[in-house]
Amino acid sequence: MTKPTHDRSERLAEAHADLVAAVESLTSGDDWQRMLDVAARFHHYSANNVFLIMMQRPDSTQVAGYRAWQGLNRQVRKGEKGIRILAPCKFRYATTDDEGQETIHIGIRGFTTVSVFDVAQTDGEELPDMRPTLLDGGDAFGLWDALATQVQAAGFRIERGECRGANGSTNHAQRTVRVRDDVSDAQAAKTLCHELAHVILHTSTEAYFRCRGVCEVEAESVAHLVCQAAGLTTDAYSWPYVALWAEGKSEVVRETADRVIMTARSILDAISAQQMAEVA
Numbered sequence: 001m002t003k004p005t006h007d008r009s010e011r012l013a014e015a016h017a018d019l020v021a022a023v024e025s026l027t028s029g030d031d032w033q034r035m036l037d038v039a040a041r042f043h044h045y046s047a048n049n050v051f052l053i054m055m056q057r058p059d060s061t062q063v064a065g066y067r068a069w070q071g072l073n074r075q076v077r078k079g080e081k082g083i084r085i086l087a088p089c090k091f092r093y094a095t096t097d098d099e100g101q102e103t104i105h106i107g108i109r110g111f112t113t114v115s116v117f118d119v120a121q122t123d124g125e126e127l128p129d130m131r132p133t134l135l136d137g138g139d140a141f142g143l144w145d146a147l148a149t150q151v152q153a154a155g156f157r158i159e160r161g162e163c164r165g166a167n168g169s170t171n172h173a174q175r176t177v178r179v180r181d182d183v184s185d186a187q188a189a190k191t192l193c194h195e196l197a198h199v200i201l202h203t204s205t206e207a208y209f210r211c212r213g214v215c216e217v218e219a220e221s222v223a224h225l226v227c228q229a230a231g232l233t234t235d236a237y238s239w240p241y242v243a244l245w246a247e248g249k250s251e252v253v254r255e256t257a258d259r260v261i262m263t264a265r266s267i268l269d270a271i272s273a274q275q276m277a278e279v280a
Helices: 008-026 030-039 047-056 066-071 143-153 185-201 205-210 212-230 235-245 250-255 257-279
Strands: 074-076 083-096 102-118 122-124 157-160 168-171 176-179
Touching (some): 008 235, 008 250, 143 157, 212 235, 212 250
Parallel strands (some): 157 176
Antiparallel strands (some): 074 122, 083 102
């Protein structure tokens, strides 16, 4: 599948530069700006709210509040039942430091329930669709097995099954990596590489949620570089995925280059070492 080369770092750097260029190209048009404008109007939901949404309306794809949909020139149809989720009750308070400087903070004093609606419950102007495309085909390069060895060596157990709307997930507390069982072998291998990057780079759930966008850019960039080096093309999925999580900012992709290339190289080096051991 892969062969050790003296110029691996250089090739990975070139592949990462191609990824940056792809994000710039993908995000330079009017359609992308409109997509960002739309995305900015949607809430970022917590894991608990994702669970509540999936329990009440498992076929949901995009959800927002009544007025948010109106702001997007769509109207919730009369008689549609709202999806109840949790919303924080926020309040403002001030603190004063030793020098008398006042700082305003936002606090939370509990939660209340609010209603949101799926796009399928609304009528109106069409929304742009720039979602990643799942990969087709098999894992002809044996990538899954090679990556699984590294995930397990890191002390994580691999599971296959439903992932609540995601393709995969990593739970550092439970030391598990989970990948959907209803995707192609190629997509499963790419997702496992994405999750392996989370295992290596993002050592706790708390750290992940502090900078979720950057973490997702890093994990998918690593997956793209590793898969490309192994011969598995992931452009149709990885490019829009990275662009979405970077919010169209190619500088976010550039700033993660060192960590991404280093991690991709370490994964590929481990695969090469494993292959050499099997041949010996």
